[in-house]
Amino acid sequence: MPLRLFNTLSGQVDELSPMDGKALRMYACGPTVYDYGHIGNFRTFLQIDVLRRTLALLSIPVRHVMNITDVDDKIICNAAEAGIPIAEYTAPFEQAFLEDLEVLGVERPEILARATEHIPRMVELIQKLSSAGAAYKTEDGSWYFRLASFPEYGKLSKKDLSGMEDGARVDLDEYEKDSARDFALWKAAKPGETSWDTAIGRGRPGWHIECSAMAMEYLGESFDLHAGGEDLMFPHHENEIAQSESVTHRPFARNWMHVRFLLVDGRKMSKSEGNFFTLRDLLLKGYKASAIRLALISVPYRHQLNFTFDGLTEATNAIDRLRTFRKRLTAPQAAFSAGSNPALQTAACKAQTDYIAALSNDLNTAEARAPIFELVRAANTALDQGQFFADDSDAILAVLASFDAVFDVIEDRDAEPTRRALEWAQKEGRMGDVAPELLASQALTDEAIDALVAERTLAKRQRNFARADQIRNEMAEKGIIIEDSKDGVRWKRK
């Protein structure tokens, strides 16, 4: 089944397939590593991960490049304030970013490209732009792109700039530009600032040029898909197109995917609103990595997502349902007799088909979830009625595996990220931000819990229900849920 994806450039849903018939070549704008990533950043990377994984599910090979912007104004400024070289400043944030991606189950792109490691390619590109008459150098040694040389400018964001030429010249530093809208390719070195000595002068790259240079370096002059947050559409991506196509005279990326911003409690997330959250903030509040992942991917990428704590709780409970169900099939006691239930076999097939169809339809994750939950209910019912057999278990586990190939929330890997977040909080002196229930839960080792469970089981056998309930309640307060079942006692950390 082909993947249909909304293409910002064409303004419609287009079929996405590798233009060279081999691997789908995609470039996704990565982070500027000057701080810890927040959930808004991660929604974008998570949705791109959904795309990657969906392509894999559809057996389309991918070559995915992501840049790491490790030089820009903010970085230079912050590093200077800290009195350290920029690389020393960015390294821990890059590390933290990659760890956070791992925590959220975001697959690593095939290629990670750091801006500072590709300066020569950028310089080359600027030289080519210069020979093509699309770039010029100003007196201070900076280079700008000449917008007037690229009539197609605005084709991505559907802006017609012809009417709005040259407004007031705002930035005094840029008084030498030919036109106010011309953007920087290369910024001349200022005293004391990080800079590179190159053929086009001493300075540092403008922001947009790195993506053009690195995308072409790893994917060629023309490739399949370029993705990023909606804010990047203009001017960043528009500028990339202008720079690249002015040199190659070929379409830069054929498809463009833009992920919408998220809202927090119905408002734009911002530090001043007090609704700004990093991944680490949420882990310390006791939310599981899987719940954060599910909450951030369950609303399709083209829709605004309103992020709330209630939403996280919902995601937590929904994942719980899936995990509990899967345990029902995989527990050692669950030995089903040979055979199959035809109705369930049909349901499993249908669920799989509907699931893939929904994802293929512009990555409709909300729609894709539905058939999985429907199948879970059908299977639970059959299980309760004793109409469930070994073949059904195999078929349904296969559907769940396919669900997890994209959603990746059933497999429980939540303990480690939480443990690491606590370690980090300790180191950063942020233990005050840790939810008390999380601390209480972490204080109980698995062994201690097993001992309490054993004590409770004994109390129950002696019909000392008061004591049994007391243990259960006390553990519940510490976030440990105990469940009795025919097959014995189960417990889990909330």
Place this chain on the structure above:
RNA sequence: GCACCGGUGGUGAAGCGGCUAACACGCAGGUCUGCAAAACCUGUAUUCGCGGGUUCAAUUCCCGCCCGGUGCUCCA
């Protein structure tokens, strides 16, 4: 101001010309249980922001209005 997107139950959220308006969470009642939990069953929007229009038929298309968001500047 200009441009774009959206307004569906208690909540989140699909559907976008005609099926009983998915799915999840929540809540209420029931089955099971020592009690719970899990699981299942039943109920939870006679209705899709408001007002017009097109159509045999509109939540779905068109127009107007109201409300929310976003972009036009660094930003995922």
